[in-house]
Amino acid sequence: MSMKKINIIGAGLSGTEAAYQLAKKGYFVNLYEVKRLKRNSVQVTNNLAELVCSNSLRSDDLLNAVGTLKEEMRLLDSLIIKAAEFARVPAGGSLAVDREKFSEYVTDAISTNPKIKIIDQEVSEFEHNTVTLVASGPLTTESMQNQINNLLGKDDFYFYDAVAPIITKDSINMNIAFKKNRYEKGDTEDYINCPMTKSQYEHFYNELISAELAIGHLEGEDSFKYFEGCMPVEGMAKRGEKTLLFGPMKPQGLRNLDGTTNYAVVQLRQDDAKDSLYNIVGFQTNLKWAEQKRVFSLIPGLESANFVRYGVMHKNNFINSPKVLNNFLQLKTDPNIFFAGQITGVEGYVESTVTGIIAAINIDKYLKKQDMIVPPTTTVTGSLINYINKASTTNFQPMKANWGIIEEIDIDKRSGKNAKKEAYSNRALAAMKDFISKI
Ligand SMILES: Cc1cc2nc3c(=O)[nH]c(=O)nc-3n(C[C@H](O)[C@H](O)[C@H](O)COP(=O)(O)OP(=O)(O)OC[C@H]3O[C@@H](n4cnc5c(N)ncnc54)[C@H](O)[C@@H]3O)c2cc1C
Incomplete structure (x- = not known):
């Protein structure tokens, strides 16, 4: 045939x-x-x-x-x-x-x-x-x-x-951040974790919810049109002060190297085989690029983060x-x-x-x-x-x-x-x- x-x-x-x-x-x-x-x-x-x-x-x-x-x-x-x-x-x-x-x-x-x-x-x-x-x-x-x-x-x-930002590994401050998988799963330590105290979280949270959005009208009638799994981090935050602590910033299973616990943790995942780029897990965002730099740099360990790709929002x-x-x-x-x-x-x-x-x-x-x-x-x-x-x-x-x-x-x-x-x-x-x- x-x-x-x-x-x-x-x-x-x-x-x-x-x-x-x-x-x-x-x-x-x-x-x-x-x-x-x-x-x-x-x-x-x-x-x-x-x-x-x-x-x-x-x-x-x-x-x-x-x-x-x-x-x-x-x-x-x-x-x-x-x-x-x-x-x-x-x-x-x-x-x-x-x-x-x-x-x-x-x-x-x-x-x-x-x-x-x-x-x-x-x-x-x-x-x-x-x-x-x-x-x-x-x-x-x-x-x-x-x-x-x-x-x-x-x-x-x-x-x-929305898309999450990517930063270079060499711009992460490893004196603050630490490598570990949640619940120490697996034989290798794949994720980089940025720990936060309660006061650091509160400061970050307030800046995040008041930061300027790229597509402004999403605040209004279209805000319900997010797909739940892709909700921008600032949108999630606006649902309540503790929402992120049960989402992308949850501290469970991520103790510090000395065994102490954290109020919140941001996880970074390797993005390339050379191990030079990391994406901020769950931080898909509709913030303006300058705002992403300003607000995400408040995360301990990311003070000097070098952004190679910023997050963007799409229909x-x-x-x-x-x-x-x-x-x-x-x-x-x-x-x-x-x-x-x-x-x-x-x-x-x-x-x-x-x-x-x-x-x-x-x-x-x-x-x-x-x-x-x-x-x-x-x-x-x-x-x-x-x-x-x-x-x-x-x-x-x-x-x-x-x-x-x-x-x-x-x-x-x-x-x-x-x-x-x-x-x-x-x-x-x-x-x-x-x-x-x-x-
Ligand atoms: C911004 C954004 C972020 C996403 N993030 C994730 C994520 O993190 N994780 C996840 O699992 N999924 C994510 N998705 C959802 C989805 O899984 C991906 O979009 C995935 O690539 C969809 O596969 P697809 O084959 O349907 O479309 P695509 O992989 O997008 O392929 C469609 C192709 O069609 C081409 N095309 C479009 N119009 C035409 C035309 N008229 N003529 C010829 N070619 C055309 C495009 O250039 C593209 O190459 C995301 C989607 C978007 C838009």
């Missing part, structure tokens, strides 16, 4: 993953990417699959839903997970990466693949007679967004997301998936168009990527005129797809991997704290193996 050509719009996480999966099945892929002609304001390189904010793909622990999701993706031969393993940097129990090495690995794998043609172009129109995967991400260019709105109707679903668009897509990530009104990535209403690097794999599997099935399939809701992948398919069409909110959306399991409450998560994880991996055997 002669293999058909497939268009993919966007060579980010989900688009490159889908291109890799489709090329493996023998298809020719035109992979369209705009960034080499016109970058958005968070992109800083010409590489594909750029991680625009955190360098972490989050927990690797199978007891955590996102840890199990990554294991499911290893079973599905995910290119993005292979790249992450290749570019791994120490981060306790998390899979964090050197972002440049990571994107270079993906760019190399895609650009040397004879079945994939990278086309540097901003797509502004659909080719309705060619099977197309829209993977243009939360920052889809305006012209494409207009096309999507014309096709689907404008539901105006969006939320605000993320997503479609009304429960209304417009079927379970196979295919448009109900045009079977030649599939969607993947954050634009479908999943949230996060890993979650966006896995939808690229599922879309690729179903594009293959669709072209072969076979029944399309999705993993069962006992897998983390299947539960995410099920969520975006079945959620409310009037108040659809983006979703990260979590055990709350997976098919419930009945387990004796006395079996111990982790027994249920262990059962979820084991069941998910067995179900994914079974699903793969049926593809």
Whole structure:
């Protein structure tokens, strides 16, 4: 059978993953990417699959839903997970990466693949007679967004997301900061921690909540449109004086080297393989850059911090998936168009990527005129797809991997704290193996 050509719009996480999966099945892929002609304001390189904010793909622990999701993706031969393993940097129990090495690995794998043609172009129109995967991400260019709105109707679903700043390691005062993982997990000490006394915290807190914002109107009617997991640090702080102490500044499990405790702790995570850059964990922000420098330099140990990237705030668009897509990530009104990535209403690097794999599997099935399939809701992948398919069409909110959306399991409450998560994880991996055997 002669293999058909497939268009993919966007060579980010989900688009490159889908291109890799489709090329493996023998298809020719035109992979369209705009960034080499016109970058958005968070992109800083010409590489594909750029991680625009955190360098972490989050927990690797199978007891955590996102840890199990990554294991499911290893079973599905995910290119993005292979790249992450290749570019791994120490981060306790998390899979964090050197972002440049990571994107270079993906760019190399895609650009040397004879079945994939990278086309540097901003797509502004659909080719309705060619099977197309829209993977243009939360920052889809305006012209494409207009096309999507014309096709689907404008539901105006969006939320605000912010990026955390990155500083150089040599600018951190290690006479104050110390290396340790929370609860001393792992064999190495991966995180740098900046401890705070109560009075230091109170001073920092007051400056933070009164600092000037970059996008001012978020204070008003749009402030509810933050995604909870990406809430800017100053937004979190404004919820109450102690809120940060239960979030990114929580001191639990981070005693000083002499064993004494702290009122608050700010954690810094390695951001590159050379170990020269660190990001401030959970400090995504909408403060003006000068304000970031002024306020974050009040953190003990960061008095002379050298900022190589400041935080920025963005509007993320997503479609009304429960209304417009079927379970196979295919448009109900045009079977030649599939969607993947954050634009479908999943949230996060890993979650966006896995939808690229599922879309690729179903594009293959669709072209072969076979029944399309999705993993069962006992897998983390299947539960995410099920969520975006079945959620409310009037108040659809983006979703990260979590055990709350997976098919419930009945387990004796006395079996111990982790027994249920262990059962979820084991069941998910067995179900994914079974699903793969049926593809
Ligand atoms: C500011 C910000 C910070 C984020 N921080 C995190 C984080 O810390 N952790 C996390 O897990 N997730 C984060 N996310 C969410 C999400 O996981 C990432 O955006 C992820 O990259 C989404 O993958 P994707 O494949 O959907 O889109 P992307 O990886 O963004 O890929 C989309 C690609 O499409 C291209 N494109 C757009 N329009 C067109 C067009 N018209 N024609 C051709 N190409 C086009 C873009 O240039 C881009 O390369 C963040 C998102 C944003 C916007």
